Amino acid sequence: MQDITTLQRIASQVRRDIVRMVCAAKSGHPGGSLGITDVMTALYFSEMNHDPKSWTRSGKGQDVFIISAGHLAPVYYSILARSGYFPTAELGTLRKFGTRLQGHPCVTDSLPGVFKPSGSLGQGLSTAAGIALGKKLDGDPNRVYVLCGDGESEEGQIWEAGMWAAHHKVDNLIAFTDWNGQQIDGPTTTVTAIEDLRDKWSAFGWDVIEADGHDFESILKAFEFAHVLNGKPKMILFRTEMGHGVDYMAGSHKWHGKAPSAEECKKALSQLEETLGDY
Amino acid sequence: MKKYTDTGKKDTRSGFGAGLLEAGKRDSRVLALTADLKGSVKMDAFAAEFPERFIECGIAEANMVGVAAGLAITGKVPFIGSFAEFVTGRVYDQLRQEVAYGHTNVKIASSHAGVTLGEDGATHQTMEDIALMRALPGMTVLVPCDYNQTRNATIAAAAYEGPVYLRFGRPSVANFTPEDEPFEIGKVYNLNEGKDVTIIACGHLVWEALQAAEALEAEGISAEVLNVPTVKPLDEQAIIASLRKTGCAVVAEEHNMAGGLGEAVAGVSAAHCPTPLEFVNGKDRFGQSGTPAELMAAYSLNAGAIEEAVRKVMARK
Numbered sequence: 001m002q003d004i005t006t007l008q009r010i011a012s013q014v015r016r017d018i019v020r021m022v023c024a025a026k027s028g029h030p031g032g033s034l035g036i037t038d039v040m041t042a043l044y045f046s047e048m049n050h051d052p053k054s055w056t057r058s059g060k061g062q063d064v065f066i067i068s069a070g071h072l073a074p075v076y077y078s079i080l081a082r083s084g085y086f087p088t089a090e091l092g093t094l095r096k097f098g099t100r101l102q103g104h105p106c107v108t109d110s111l112p113g114v115f116k117p118s119g120s121l122g123q124g125l126s127t128a129a130g131i132a133l134g135k136k137l138d139g140d141p142n143r144v145y146v147l148c149g150d151g152e153s154e155e156g157q158i159w160e161a162g163m164w165a166a167h168h169k170v171d172n173l174i175a176f177t178d179w180n181g182q183q184i185d186g187p188t189t190t191v192t193a194i195e196d197l198r199d200k201w202s203a204f205g206w207d208v209i210e211a212d213g214h215d216f217e218s219i220l221k222a223f224e225f226a227h228v229l230n231g232k233p234k235m236i237l238f239r240t241e242m243g244h245g246v247d248y249m250a251g252s253h254k255w256h257g258k259a260p261s262a263e264e265c266k267k268a269l270s271q272l273e274e275t276l277g278d279y
Numbered sequence: 280m281k282k283y284t285d286t287g288k289k290d291t292r293s294g295f296g297a298g299l300l301e302a303g304k305r306d307s308r309v310l311a312l313t314a315d316l317k318g319s320v321k322m323d324a325f326a327a328e329f330p331e332r333f334i335e336c337g338i339a340e341a342n343m344v345g346v347a348a349g350l351a352i353t354g355k356v357p358f359i360g361s362f363a364e365f366v367t368g369r370v371y372d373q374l375r376q377e378v379a380y381g382h383t384n385v386k387i388a389s390s391h392a393g394v395t396l397g398e399d400g401a402t403h404q405t406m407e408d409i410a411l412m413r414a415l416p417g418m419t420v421l422v423p424c425d426y427n428q429t430r431n432a433t434i435a436a437a438a439y440e441g442p443v444y445l446r447f448g449r450p451s452v453a454n455f456t457p458e459d460e461p462f463e464i465g466k467v468y469n470l471n472e473g474k475d476v477t478i479i480a481c482g483h484l485v486w487e488a489l490q491a492a493e494a495l496e497a498e499g500i501s502a503e504v505l506n507v508p509t510v511k512p513l514d515e516q517a518i519i520a521s522l523r524k525t526g527c528a529v530v531a532e533e534h535n536m537a538g539g540l541g542e543a544v545a546g547v548s549a550a551h552c553p554t555p556l557e558f559v560n561g562k563d564r565f566g567q568s569g570t571p572a573e574l575m576a577a578y579s580l581n582a583g584a585i586e587e588a589v590r591k592v593m594a595r596k
Contacts, residue, residue, distance in 0.1 A: 058354050107381055115352055116381045120372050126342040127377055130349020133334070138353065157373075160342035167337070 002046035004216045009275040010082065011041040015245045016272045017078035017091055017279065023265035025095035028103070031242040031255035033075035035213070036147065036178045039238050040079045042219040049142060052084040055112055063142045064131050066115055068124020069149035069178065070104040071257070077101050081279070085113035088279035122155025124148065125175060129165040129233075132173040143227075146175045151183030154192050159204065165233040166205030174226040175206075176236040178213070182253035201235040213238030246271055280471050280496050283489050285453035289426035291483075292390045295447050296321025297426075298433025299358060299388070303329050309437050310357045312347055314340045320360035320390040344370045344385070348377035351384040356437055359385065363392035363446060364405035371411055378442045379415040386436050387412075389446045393533035394561065394578055395483060395571035396449050404566035410538020412444040413511050419443045419464060420511040422532075422540075424485035426454040428508060431462035439464055446482065448533075450571035453486040456506075465509050467517035473503030476589050477521045477528040481507050481540050483580075484531040484559065490582035495589055502589065510540050515547045522547075522554045527596050529588040531559035533580055555595035557588040 014037050022028035044050070048063040055062065067076050074094065081088040086100075093099035100111040104119030115131070118124055128146035135142060148158060165173055177197060185191050194200075201208045207230070211222035219238070226234035242256065243249025246268040249260075260268060303309045303325050311322045312334045326333035334350075336343035340361055347357040359366060366387050367374070378385045389408060396404045412420045421443060423432040429447045436443040443464075456468075470485070471492055480488040485506045492502040503521055507513070522528055528548075530541040541558040548554045561578050575581050 057352060059352065060354070116348065116383070117376050120376045123341075123345050123373055123377055126345020126373075127349040127352070129342075130346035131352055132349070133346065134350045134353025134355055137331075137350075137355070157339075157341040157345070160339035161345065164336060164339060164342050164346065168334075 001220060007041050007045055007216050010045055011037050012273045013276040014041060014075060014078045014082060016269060016274055018074040019246065019260065019265055019268045019272065020278065021074050021078070021091050021094040022259045023262070024092055026259050028074055028095060028259055029071040029257045030074065030259065031249055031253070032069065032072050032149065032178060032180065034246060034249065035180045035240040035242045035244050036072060037075050037245070038216065039176065039213050039219055039240070040075050042216055042223070043145060044079050044083050046220060047223045048145065052112060055085065057107065057115055059115060059131060060140060061142065064115060064144045066124045066128040066131070066144065066146040067105060067118050068128070068146055069121065069152050070118025072147065073103065073105050076105060080113040082276065086111065091279045121149070121152045122157040125158055125161040128175070129161050129170050129173055132170045133168060135172060136170070143172050143174055146173070148175060148177050150177055150179045150181065150188055150194060150197065151191070153177065153194050153197065162201065162204040162206065169231040170233050171229050171231050173233040174223070174236065175233065176238055178240055179237045180240045180242040182242045182256065184253065184256050186253055197237050205232060206235045207232045208235045208237065210237045210239065213240035214244055280492055283455045283470070285455050287454055288451040289454045290449060290451050291423065291426055291429040291447035292321045292449060294426035294429030295388055295390065295433050295445070296324055298430035300324045300328060301430070302434050302437035303332065306356060306437060308354060308356045310334060310350060310355050311360065312336050312343055312357055313360045314338055314343050314365065316361050320388060322360055340365050340370045341373050344373035345377055347385045348381060348383040357385055358388045360388035360390060362396070362403055363389040363408045364403060367408040367411050368405060375415060379418050382417060383442065384440060385442055387444045389444060391449045392446045393448060393483070394566040394574040395533060397571050397574065398568050400568040401565040406535040406561040406566060407538070408446065409510055409534045409540065413538055413543065417442060418511065419509070421464065421508055422446045422481040422510055423508045424482055424506055425452060425456050427458050427460070428456045428462065431460060432508060435462040435464055448483060452483055455486065465512055465514055467514040468506040468508070469503065470506050471502065471504040473501040473525060475501045475525055476593055477503045477505060477525045478531065478585060478589065479505045479507055479518065479528055479540070479544055480531040481510060483533050487582045488531055488585055491585035491589065494582065494586055500589065500593070507540060510543060513543050513547065515551070518544055518547050519551050522552050527555040527592045529557045529559060529585055529592055531585050533561070535561045535563055537563065555592050557592040559584045559588050
């Protein structure tokens with residue numbers, strides 16, 4: 001397990017990357033990315049068994065992470081680059097013509113670390129479940145992680161996948177939901193209430209745990225809990241705050257899909273310590 | 280003209296079932312997934328032989344596509360089977376993102392295609408699926424014509440690396456292609472050399488095309504018959520060569536006009552060798568209940584309709 005101070009320092013740099021990338025692209029989704037940064041940092045820098053040097057798209061011999069909520073691309077790209085999958089300098093190309101860092105992740109130009117395209121919502125849980133079953137068929141003991149949004153859970157396919165994974169006892173599948181309570185049109189409670197996610201996932205036959213998505217101890221404990229192979233898939237509900245780490249973005253859906261201006265960018269960066277060196 | 284013998288009527292979906300079993304024996308990576316239609320899409324023999332490689336997905340086709348894409352990422356060769364409408368229109372976005380754009384090695388086994396599904400009616404009879412699948416970049420679209428060719432196309436699809444759409448049907452139809460003829464993806468099969476007109480067909484309409492050619496021969500018309508089981512990528516050179524030779528063509532398929540084989544051929548003709556064309560297809564309609572034979576007649580999808588179209592197109596030469 002990585003020490004918590006180190007994880008906090010990485011997370012601060014990842015948040016800087018996110019703000020700088022989206023600002024340079026003049027479009028993108030900063031809010032959700034900032035909200036799930038701590039969880040993603042814990043996942044790639046402590047929890048997962050992965051090695052960028054021997055990575056292949058088949059995921060053989062390693063843990064696999066699937067991003068179902070593809071608009072969280074900024075945090076995903078920063079985490080991958082900071083983990084060593086590709087040069088951090090490439091982060092500056094986000095959303096620009098000719099880039100491997102498309103607005104939503106894809107496999108067209110074989111960006112290392114990316115297993116599948118994501119963007120059209122509700123689909124990643126099914127694909128992650130398929131990879132998890134593939135690992136079981138191959139006797140590969142590694143796990144499959146997948147990130148879903150709470151708003152994304154309004155998609156029916158999420159629940160098809162929920163039923164299927166429980167029925168087939170895919171217990172090497174660890175899903176987690178970015179439960180920030182916000183989506184494009186406003187709070188999830190006003191758009192289409194999906195509460196209570198705990199009861200829903202339990203009813204679908206999953207082991208469910210709730211954790212504080214901004215407390216590394218809580219995050220790592222939740223992942224630890226999810227390791228048990230008891231015939232049930234695992235769902236971690238991470239309570240997060242959209243825009244976490246930047247005061248004027250925190251807690252608001254308004255920064256779901258909007259880039260900060262140059263002035264706003266400066267203000268955001270003044271609140272985020274540069275710990276590993278900007279790209 | 281070359282004589283073709285119907286060795287006994289069989290359904291093309293059973294050809295798929297036989298091909299799937301054979302592909303499964305040849306390659307342990309081959310898996311079968313269905314959405315509560317194991318028997319209908321003829322996966323039962325595979326499931327009995329390889330129970331651990333048969334994955335039931337229940338009535339949840341969207342999830343089935345994703346699961347298959349995930350399995351393909353790990354190196355498996357999954358076939359997903361259901362009625363044609365439910366593995367195309369119903370899951371178009373899933374196929375687009377997880378299979379075509381994601382370039383996963385998923386094989387779409389599309390049964391009960393077209394109006395010949397019969398009595399269930401239009402909700403279950405897609406006449407638009409070829410259009411949808413042709414529109415996806417990188418998708419290979421196969422429409423074999425009889426039991427033997429469907430079996431062999433299934434084996435070829437399993438061996439091919441990349442997404443494949445494999446379309447077949449429910450009714451028992453003439454079985455006339457060679458039993459063990461290896462299927463070549465991308466090849467146009469010239470069933471009869473002719474000089475006056477080309478009849479281009481896929482699926483159930485190929486046998487009808489042969490019947491039409493035979494009848495036309497009696498009238499002194501020499502018809503070339505091209506069986507085009509690979510609708511995409513289309514062998515343009517074979518089409519161009521035949522159009523240049525005969526100077527006119529009829530394209531026949533159990534599909535609507537929009538986006539089908541007819542439009543694919545028209546595109547080739549317009550770009551390379553403008554030629555009079557006529558089309559035998561479902562036009563722009565939904566299906567309805569009836570027996571396959573009744574519906575083929577009602578939608579003018581038979582030898583008689585092809586003969587009529589031939590006379591029409593030859594008059595335009």
